[in-house]
Amino acid sequence: MIHIDLVSLGQRAAETVPSLLRRIDLKGGDRDPTLRQFQELCLNLHTLAAASLLVDGEPRAFREELHNAASQWLRFLQHQHAQHWEPPPASRNTAFLGAVLAGHWELAQRLAELTTNQWRRGEEYEDDACWAILLHEFVLTQGRGNARIEALLARLDELGGTLNGDRVAWARALLEQKVGALSDAFSGLLQLHQEEIEERVLAVTASEVKLAPYRFLWFEGLALLRLGARAGIAIPDGYYPYCPPLARLPLERTGATA
Numbered sequence: 001m002i003h004i005d006l007v008s009l010g011q012r013a014a015e016t017v018p019s020l021l022r023r024i025d026l027k028g029g030d031r032d033p034t035l036r037q038f039q040e041l042c043l044n045l046h047t048l049a050a051a052s053l054l055v056d057g058e059p060r061a062f063r064e065e066l067h068n069a070a071s072q073w074l075r076f077l078q079h080q081h082a083q084h085w086e087p088p089p090a091s092r093n094t095a096f097l098g099a100v101l102a103g104h105w106e107l108a109q110r111l112a113e114l115t116t117n118q119w120r121r122g123e124e125y126e127d128d129a130c131w132a133i134l135l136h137e138f139v140l141t142q143g144r145g146n147a148r149i150e151a152l153l154a155r156l157d158e159l160g161g162t163l164n165g166d167r168v169a170w171a172r173a174l175l176e177q178k179v180g181a182l183s184d185a186f187s188g189l190l191q192l193h194q195e196e197i198e199e200r201v202l203a204v205t206a207s208e209v210k211l212a213p214y215r216f217l218w219f220e221g222l223a224l225l226r227l228g229a230r231a232g233i234a235i236p237d238g239y240y241p242y243c244p245p246l247a248r249l250p251l252e253r254t255g256a257t258a
Helices: 006-023 031-054 059-083 094-101 105-114 126-141 147-159 162-176 179-202 208-214 219-230
Strands: none
Touching: 006 031, 006 208, 031 059, 031 094, 031 208, 059 094, 059 105, 094 105, 094 126, 094 219, 105 126, 126 147, 126 162, 126 219, 147 162, 162 179, 162 219, 179 208, 179 219
16 A cells, blocks of 8 residues: 655655746647646646645645636637647546535636546546536536536446446436435445545555545545535535545635635
8 A cells, every 4th residue: 555645756856846837838739738737737736735734734825726726727618629639538627626616606617617628538428527517517507407417417328337327316416406415416426436535545556646645535536525515505514535624625715616
């Protein structure tokens, strides 16, 4: 099992981010190296965010770093569109999830608008693409349904499996304003995430640097909690692993907008 030293990794990220920003050249770079640069930048900003919350206990700084990461990813997507490059997969969405969980709704909406709404075959699983696009739609509709959401839910149903079943159940509960069903589906997704992250920590190929921001913070789960609250059906307060209370404070407490 790898050990995550978030204190030293946060310090390293703080030192690395300025040099990463200086290295990005949007005047002459090609797609793949530019994409990798922005991915590395977002990873370091997420590490800073995690350290701000879990080491320093600063939810405001946590949300500021998530905003910075989402803003940089938006910068890449805007450049990608201008250059007519092939888009990254929709499921490469940690920056978007960070904007959602931090309540930066306008930024999350811009990311949802600019992210591809098509499955990138060979680069991601179809169900992961459907789920990512579905979350984009929930941000754009503020939790209300539309024809695209129904089509995505139908496809997830067809693809089947426990994970997709919980995803569909959560989405249906949100649309139908059913708090109990939303809570049950969230618990199912949380259990699956817990199993997955523990497997990743034990893997021989596990990377301390790549896992650091996400080892103790479930970005997707925190985003789901925020989406539910925005739709007016917050699940009951309680202890949820990987979703610490400091990351779930009411938005007005730290200056974000609901």
